[in-house]
Amino acid sequence: xxxxxxxxxxGDPLARLPHTGAARLPSRVLRLDPGRAVTAExxxxxxxxxxxxxxxxxxxxxxxxxxxAGGLLMEQEPGGSAGVLAGVRRxxxxxxxxxxxxxxxxxxLERRLGELYLLSCDARSGTRALAHGxxxxxxxxxxxx
Amino acid sequence: xxxxxxSDPSLKREIKELIVTQLRLKDVTPDGIxxxxxxxxxxxxxxxxxFLELTVAMERRYGxxxxxxxxxxxxxxxxxxxxxHIARHRAQSARA
Numbered sequence: 046x047x048x049x050x051x052x053x054x055x056g057d058p059l060a061r062l063p064h065t066g067a068a069r070l071p072s073r074v075l076r077l078d079p080g081r082a083v084t085a086e087x088x089x090x091x092x093x094x095x096x097x098x099x100x101x102x103x104x105x106x107x108x109x110x111x112x113x114a115g116g117l118l119m120e121q122e123p124g125g126s127a128g129v130l131a132g133v134r135r136x137x138x139x140x141x142x143x144x145x146x147x148x149x150x151x152x153x154l155e156r157r158l159g160e161l162y163l164l165s166c167d168a169r170s171g172t173r174a175l176a177h178g179x180x181x182x183x184x185x186x187x188x189x190x
Numbered sequence: 191x192x193x194x195x196x197s198d199p200s201l202k203r204e205i206k207e208l209i210v211t212q213l214r215l216k217d218v219t220p221d222g223i224x225x226x227x228x229x230x231x232x233x234x235x236x237x238x239x240x241f242l243e244l245t246v247a248m249e250r251r252y253g254x255x256x257x258x259x260x261x262x263x264x265x266x267x268x269x270x271x272x273x274x275h276i277a278r279h280r281a282q283s284a285r286a
Contacts (some may be wrong), residue, residue, distance in 0.1 A: 103234075117209050132239040135214075159259025181239050 056116050063127050064123075067094050070110040075149070077117060085086075085114040091144040099134045102148065103143040107176050110131055111166040115152035115182055117163060128182040131161065136178030146170040160184040196202075202273050212247045213240050227270045241266045248272075254279040 058074045071085035088096070089102060097103050109130070116128040122174060142148050152166045162182040168175040206220035209229075218234065229236045236244075244266065245256050254276055256265060267273045 127202075134239075134243065156242065156246050158242050158245055158256070158262065161238055161259075163242050163246060179243075181242065 059085075061117060061121065062113055064113060067124045069148075070095070070106065070113050073150060074114075074117065080118060080120065080154060081153065083114050083117050084093050084151045085110075085117075086147055086149045088147045089142060089144050093144065098142060101143045102146075104141065104176065107138070107142070107148070107150075107168050108178075108180065109181055110137065110148060111152060111164075111168065111176075111178075112182060113149050114160070115154075115164045115166060115180060118152065118154045118164065119182065119184060126184050126186055128162070128184055130180060131183040132181035134181070136176065138176045139174045140148050140167075140170075142170050142175055148175065155179070191243075201276060205272050205276075206267050208247055208251065209236075209244065212243055221260075223269060225273075227268055229266055229268055230263075236266065238262070248276070252276050252279065258276050 058077050059069065059071055062069055064070070067170075070087055072087045074083065074085045076082070076084040087095075095100075095102055095106050104154045112128075112130040119126070119128050148168055148170055150166060150168045152164045155163045155165055157163075160183055162184070164180050164182065165177075166180055192215070202225055203220060206223045209215065210218055210220055210241050211222065212240070218237055223234070227234070244283070248254050249256070256262065256275075
């Protein structure tokens, strides 16, 4: 069974993300099948700093949520590396989530070619489809101090 | 000298249609792409993300495998080179 670790613990996959604090969008990993698929979620409470003035999560942050979750499918390298969102294709936005919604994103790795990763992603809140599309992540060397 | 037989025009036509539809190119028609036109430096200006999308599409459609990222630039240099790669794959499959 895929190990997702305790939230916030050393085994928590989210600890691998370079994003911290408010910049880290997923709040929990529900399932991680390394190199194949990942499911993560974010609970949107009233007053969530990611909500816009109208109380909705902007679509660009839905994509960023996909990208951060999808980044967990990249292999870890000894020298350290990070993934950046390189492209978005065929993105369909169906609905905007708001306070009280739990946004669940599922990303499946379709193909890796060199430093580029192609992922198919879906976002939903319960049974309500929010968005789906393909994103591209590029592995980059992480700058070391 | 290329040891592989020249690919048929219908294959090149398919490849051009694949490029236009898969990448959803606007203001580009299959007829507007020359066989020997550079896909990178020509008017299409395709990039590595486009090549990844085409790689997946070609694998599904023709069963060809592209596993070496270093091959990508050579394979996707032009419609001619893509057709040669598919023809080479077909010849190898026929011998196997």
